Amino acid sequence: MIEETDFETFLYISKNKYQIFVYDQNNLKNLYNEEIKTNDEIELNNLSNFLDENIYKIEKMTNNFIRNIILIIEDDKVLDVGISIRKKNYEKHIDQKYLENSLVEIKDIFRENYKDQIIMHMIIVNNDKNENDFLLNNVNNNNDYLFLEINFISISNSFAHVFDKLLENHQIKIEQYMSASYIKSFFGEGSTELSVMANKLNNGLNKKEVKLVSKDRENKGFFEKFFQLFS
Secondary structure, three states, X not given: OOOHHHEEXXXXXXXXXXXXXXXXXXXXXXXXXXXXXXXXXXXXXXXXXXHHHHHHHHHHHHOOOOOEEEEEEOOOOOEEEEEEEEEEOOOOOOOHHHHHHHHHHHHHHHHHHOOOEEEEEEEEXXXXXXXXXXXXXXXXXXXXXXXXXXXEEEEEHHHHHHHHHHHHOOOOEEEEEEEHHHHHHHHOOOOOOHHHHHHHHHXXXXXXXXXXXXXXXXXXXXXXXXXXXXX
């Protein structure tokens, strides 16, 4: 029996291919990897059949029910938008709390303007007009202004709902949405297996990605995981 915490299950969906991976987090390799080609569209019946066949095999192999899955989407419906803010720094001091509040502020700006979107990735593009990387290396910066430019990658609620309902029929919850285009652009096309790249990004490889931690997790602040990267 393979313990549930020892592996992650990824489902990749595009107009050309469906692919499911089971990634062994202890041995850093795929335990399972199956795919099927599609005909330039996401066809839900075919996807459901693909899941039926492969979920059964995975659960038999691991002797565990698949409860959660990470959905990796490659589709032109994925939204990629940049938002920037420039704030006067009256105290001449930028600490963790100030940065956290500024990131919450810019996240709220996105959500106010894109109410129908679910954020998949929130990435710092350029965090200082003088190109000083103080978010990662020098929190106590004395600049007069804080400039933040954030790239948001998101998916509409209606598009996500289609996959939520489909996987609910298989008693599976979507734990997280990820953009395949973002994953591939970070590593470079064809550099390694998609599941390996996704796992590394989920574990904080890109230090400029803000990890949105659920507010209802016990003793976890909203941006705690992100700030742990440079504490």
